[in-house]
Amino acid sequence: MVMMGFMLTDQLPFKDVFLHPIVRDAQGKKMSKSTGNVIDPLQVIDGCELQVLVDNITSGNLDSKDITRSVEDKKKEFP
Numbered sequence: 001m002v003m004m005g006f007m008l009t010d011q012l013p014f015k016d017v018f019l020h021p022i023v024r025d026a027q028g029k030k031m032s033k034s035t036g037n038v039i040d041p042l043q044v045i046d047g048c049e050l051q052v053l054v055d056n057i058t059s060g061n062l063d064s065k066d067i068t069r070s071v072e073d074k075k076k077e078f079p
Contacts, residue, residue: 025078036062050078053079 005013023031031038036057043052057070 025073027073033060034059034062036066037073050074053078 002013005011020021025037029035029037038054039053053074054071057074058067060067062070
């Protein structure tokens with residue numbers, strides 16, 4: 001964005017950039033392996049199916065109630 005803005009307008013589009021280490025999901029919850037709401041970016045780029053995402057959740061070490069919640073959330077996010 002900076003390079004394209006500079007190339008087209010000969011000005012920087014903004015002066016300050018703020019970085020924050022916490023990544024949040026669609027509901028605003030912190031993404032964490034222990035809550036089961038993380039997605040491997042390579043799977044998204046390669047275009048994996050929903051069943052692969054569900055299999056990753058069920059093969060982890062989550063509680064049964066967390067597994068069902070995570071699977072439902074994945075089905076909502078990736079229909």
